[in-house]
Amino acid sequence: xxxxxxxxxxxxxxxxFKLKRAPSQEIVFHHLLETGRTMTVREIAAELDLTDxxxxxxxAKLLEKGLVQRSTFREGTYVCDSRMIITSLLRVITxxxxxxxxxx
Numbered sequence: 001x002x003x004x005x006x007x008x009x010x011x012x013x014x015x016x017f018k019l020k021r022a023p024s025q026e027i028v029f030h031h032l033l034e035t036g037r038t039m040t041v042r043e044i045a046a047e048l049d050l051t052d053x054x055x056x057x058x059x060a061k062l063l064e065k066g067l068v069q070r071s072t073f074r075e076g077t078y079v080c081d082s083r084m085i086i087t088s089l090l091r092v093i094t095x096x097x098x099x100x101x102x103x104x
Contacts, residue, residue, distance in 0.1 A: 032080035
């Protein structure tokens with residue numbers, strides 16, 4: 001894996017760990033990840049009982065962090081790619097294990 005890709009994975013993983021600091025983002029992220037659906041901001045807001053503006057801001061921040069993506073399936077919709085999330089987490093687990101092994 002290239003250094004650039006590794007850097008992106010680290011950034012995405014860091015963003016995942018910091019989601020607790022942004023409750024709306026955390027709620028939207030987990031909803032998209034758990035449902036696996038492509039959704040508009042309005043659909044997200046309605047299902048999560050958020051205002052449209054709050055959902056819009058959360059989605060924009062999640063896009064910026066690389067945790068959700070614009071869907072190519074339906075215009076104006078967003079999706080969370082679970083494969084990217086799993087890859088990010090597996091990389092962190094691997095690094096933690098390697099650090100652990102080195103310290104033993």
